[in-house]
Amino acid sequence: VTYRGDLLGIDAAAQGLFQKFPHGLTADESLILASLLSSPNTSIDRIAAKTCLFASKVRCETLKNLCQTHLKNRARLPSRPFLAPHFARLIQSNSSQVKTTLDARLQKIGVEAIQSHLLALKNQNAKDAALIVANHQTGEILAYVGSSGDLSSAPDVDGVRALRQAGSTLKPLLYAKAIDENRLTANTLLDDSPYQVQTSSGLYSPENYDRTFKGVLPARIALASSLNIPAVRVIDLLGVQRFYRTLVELGFTLRQEGTYGHSLSLGAADVSLKQLAEAYGALARGGTKVSFQITPQDKVVSQSIFRPATTKTISDILSSKEDRALSFGLDNPLSTPYFTAVKTGTSKDMRDNWCVGYDETYVVGVWVGNFDGSPMWDVSGISGAAPIWRTLFDTLHPDGYERQTATASPPTLSLARIENKRASILYPVDGTLIAFDPDIPVENQAIVFEHTGSRVVYWQLDDRLLKSDTIRLEELSRGTHRLTLLSTEREILDQIRFEIRGKEAQLATQKQ
Template sequence: MRRLAAVLALAWAGQVGAVPTPEQVKTAYRASDVQLLDRHGVPIDALRTDMTVRRAPWVGLADISPATRLALVHAEDRRFMQHDGVDVGALGKAAWDNLLRTRARGASTITMQLAALVDERLRAGAGGRSWGQKWDQARVARELEAGWSKAQIMEAYLNLVPFRGELQGIGAASQGLFGKAPSGLNQAESAILASLLRAPSAAPRVVAQRACLLAREINPAAKCAGIEWDVAAAFSRPSASAAQTQAPHVAQRLLKGMGTGTARQVRSTLDAGIQRDAADTLRAHLAALRERHVTQGALVAIDNDSGEIVAYVANGGASEVDGVLALRQAGSTLKPFLYQLAMERGWITAASPQDDSPLEIATAAGPYVPQNYDRQFKGWVSTRTSLASSLNVPAVRMLQLTGLERFHARLRALGMASLSEPAEFYGFSLALGSGDVSLLELANAYRTLANGGLHGGVTLLPRAPQPKTRVLDAKTAFIVGDILSDRAARSLTFGLRNELATAFWSAVKTGTSKDMRDNWCVGYSEKYTVAVWVGNFDGSPMWDVSGVSGAAPVWRDVMERLHRALPSRAPAAPPGLVQQMVSYQPALEAPRREWFVRGTESAQLTLVGTAQRRSAIVYPGQDGVIALDPDIPAGRERVVFRAQGAAGLSWRLDGVALGAAGAGHAWQPVAGEHELALVDADDKVVATTRFSVRGAPAGAARP
C-alpha cells in the first residue's frame, strides 16, 4: 500500500493545472438573497433572488463556532492538518474495507471535497465518479493544498458544502436549521451539521443517531436526548431567510429586480435598533386595541435635516399592504397648514378670535354642516385654542377665508401629490381632512414645519445633502409649531394629561377620519418627525378610538425612544416676530403672552356685535372628566374655569360663589361630581355644566 501511495504521489506531482485562488472563489460566490443593511451596516432584511438554492453571505472562519470546526474535522477528515490534500492511509483503509465489507467507506478528504465543489467537472454523477474524475480530484486537492492555507480551505469548504435540502453553506444551514449565526453553534448543533454532510437527506432518526455517536466521540459526557430534541426542532423549522426580517416592504422597494450578478448588499438609511423598537411598540399597541377592532398600523420616522428615513414600519399586522404609502383620509392633520396659510396672508394671528358655533354651508350636493368631535360648540376661542384643541367648525370657517383652491395648492406644494383631483372635488370638508394622503406625504409635510417652512424630499438610501425649497413662511411656521407644542392650548379638547405630552419639546397633531376609519398622530421634535397611522386596511371603522387613544401612544413611545439620550429644544424664533401680553374683552380666555408677526401685535382684542351674542362655559365641558395628576404635589394642582361672554357674570360651584368669571378662576380640584354655573348680578343662572373629578391627589393611598 505504501508503494502504491508513493507511485500515486509521483503521478500527481507530474500533473500541471490551474486551480482558483481563495479570492477568486470568494468573489465568484453569490448569496441567494440580496441583503438590506441599516445605516450602520447591520443586516435587517433580505430579498431572495436565487430560488434554486439557499446561500447566506460568505462567513469568515473566525465567525464560525470552534465546536463546528472540531465536529467537521472529527467526522470528515481527522488528519486534515497533517495531509497534503490526499490522506493515503485513509485511502488504503477504505480500499481494504470496501474489499472485505459490504458497507462502502469513502476516503475523500475535506480538500478533495472542496476540489469537487469548486470544479463542477469533478462532481459525481448518477453512478458516482469515474476513475478519471477521482484521479483529477486528488490532483486538484494537492494543488489546492500547495496554494491555499488550511484555514482558507476550511473556510471555503464550510461556505460551499451542501447540508440539507436547499441549504448550502454553514450560514444558511445554521440560520435555517437553528435560527442563529454560525458563531453561536453549540456542540450538539455542530454534531448534527457534521452528520448531515455524508447524507443530507437522511431521516431525522438516522441523523440523530449519527450526531449522538459523533458527539460522544468528541465528548463522552454528551447527552443524546438533547441531540434528538435538537434534530426534531431543526427539521420542523419553516424555511427562513438568513437575514432578519425587520423591513420587508423596504426590502421589496429597494432590492426587487436585482439579479444574481449584481451587488448582494444595499445599505439603507434605516436604523436597525429604532426600526426594531418602533415595530415592537406598534405591534404591542395594536394588540391592546384589538378589542376595539383595530388590526393594522404603520409608522415612519424621518431625520428633519437630511430627510433620511430611520424607521419604516409599513404594516403592524399580517398583511402585505404598505401602510406608509397607502392613501387614507387625513382627518384633522391638515389643519395646521390651513391656519398657517391664513397667518401667512396676514388675515389672522394666533390670538384672533374664532367662532365655534353652528355653521351650514350651501353646496351643490346640499347643505354641509360640520360638527366638532364631541358634537358640542365652544363659542368664541382664540386661533391658538382652536388649532391646538382641533375644533372643526372654526377650521371650516378658516377655509372659507383662505379659499379652497389656495389651500389645495398649498397642500400640493407640501408634497401631497395624492390630492390629484381639482379642489372642488374635495369641497370645504378638505379643512377636516377629507382628501386621501399617504403617511409618508403627511410626515414630510410636518417635517417642513419642523424645518421652518423649508421643504425637501425624503430618502431610504444614503445621499449627499440636498437643497430645500421654501414653501411656508418661516415666521408663521414657527407660530404654528409653538401652538402644536402648547399643552395648555390643547387641554380644551384633550385635557392637561394625555398621550401627546413628552418630557422634551415636541409639536404634535392628531386626526381621525370620518366614521372613525383612520386615526393619525404626526409630530416633530428638534431632530425627528414621526407619523403614525392605525386603523383597518379594509376600511372598516374602529370602535371608540380617538386621537389620543389610537395612534398617539405609539407616537409618544417612539419619540421617547428617539430622544432617550438626545435632547430636543424649542426652535429659536426667526426674525420678524414679537411676543407680548394679550387680553380679551370680554374675557373669553385668560391673559397670556402670545407670538405675533411684527406689525400685527395687539395688547387687547375686543369682541363686538355677534361676538357677544351668548354667554357659555367653555371649560370644563358638559359631562367632562378631569383626572387628578399624581405627579403634582397635594394642594398644588389647579383647574382653570373658562367662559365666553362672561362680562358682569360670576362663578358658582356646587352652590358656592367663587367670584367674577371675567378672567377665569383657578380652582383646586376635589374628587367627585360637581356643577358649575355662570350667574348674573341678580343671581340668575346663565349657563351650567356638570363634570366630575377622578383620581386621588399625590401622596394619597391607592388600591
C-alpha cells in the same frame, strides 16, 4: 408546489432557500426556483445542469456555485421576522449589500411598539399600523415600519405609502396657509357655533368630534383642540382652491382640482403617512420642505412653502398643553416633558387615526387602522396612534428632557439678541383689509395687534394711545386707520395702515 421537502409555495421557497421575499430575488435566484418546479427535490447537480440550459456559458459556473450554496443544506424559514421588509422593497438591488439610513435599534423599537399596542387594542378591532421616523434636517429616514406583521390581515401592504383619509392632521397646514397670507393670527377670534356652507350638492353642516359647540375662542385653541367648525370657517376665509394648491406644493398626491369642497379642511383627502411626515417636517424646518432619503445617495430636494414666522406660530400652538386641554385635557400621551409639536387625527367612522409630531431634529408619524377599511371600535388618535408616537419620541429623548442640538444658540446669547432687536409690527401688515364677519356677533369681533421682540411697547391707533394690544371692531369706523408702534420713550418704531370694510352691512344685519 412543495420545494425541497416542506417549503410550500414560492414565498416560502424564496425565504427558506434565499432568505428573501420573492420580490427581492435576483435573476439567477429566480432561475433556480423556476428550474425546481418540475423536480423540486432532485439533486443539486441536476438542478445546476438544468439552470445552465437557460443561461449563457459565462453564467453557468455562477449558477452552479449558487446552487451549491443555497441547496446543499436543509432549507429553513427564518427564525425571526424581517426587521424592515417594506423598506427593503424600496431599495431592491442586485448588490448583496445596500447602505441605508435606517437605525436598526429604532426600527426594532418601532416594530415592537406597534405589535404590543395593537395587542392591547385587539378587542377594539385595530389590526394594522405603520410608522415613520425621519431627521427633518437631513431628510434621512431612521425607522420605517409598513405593517403590524403577523397581526395584520394584509402584512404585505405598505402602510407608510398607502393612501388613507387624513382626518384632522391637515388642520395645521390649513391654519399655516391662512396665517402666512395674513388672513388671521393665532389670537383671531373664531366662532365655534352651528355653521352651514352652501355647496353645489346642498348645505354642508360640519360638526365637532363631540357634537358640542365651544363658542367664540382664539384660533390657537381652535387648532390645538382640533375643533372642526372653526377650521371650516378658516377654509371659507382662505378659499378651498388656495388650500388645495398648498397641499399639492407640499407633495400630497390629490385628486383633480375642483374635486374637494370645504370638507378638505377636515381631512377629506386621501394622503400617505410619508407625505404627512414630510409636510410636518416643513413646519419643523421654518417652512422649507425637504424630501426624505431612502439611501444616503438619494438627492435631497428642498422647497420653501411657509414663512418662518408662520411655522413658529404653528409650532407654538401644537406644543401647548394648555391650548389643547379644551378637547384632550392636560394628561395624555401628547404631553411630553421635552419640546414636541404634535397633532392627532381621526377619519370618518374611526377607520383611520394618526399622530404626527416633531421636535428640533426629528419628525415621527404613526397611523393605526385596518387595511381592509373596516372601522375600529372607540379608538381615536389619542388612544390609537399617540401611545406609539410617544414611545418613539421617548426613545429619541432617553433622558426625558430637552436635547441640546448642534445648531441651538446658548440661551443667554439668544435672549440678548431678542432684547436688543428693534421691534416692528407683525400683524396687521401694511395694507391689510379687515372685514366684518356677518356670522359672528359684532361685539365678539376684535383685532389683536402683534409685534416682534420682547421689549415693552405702546400702541397708537390714529391719534389715540391704546391701553392694550386688542381693540374690538365695533370701536372702529369704516375706512383706513394708521397704527403706530411706540417705544417707552414715545419713539416711533414702526407704522402701518390697514382698512376696515363692511361695517354698515354688519351693523344692519345685527339690528335685524
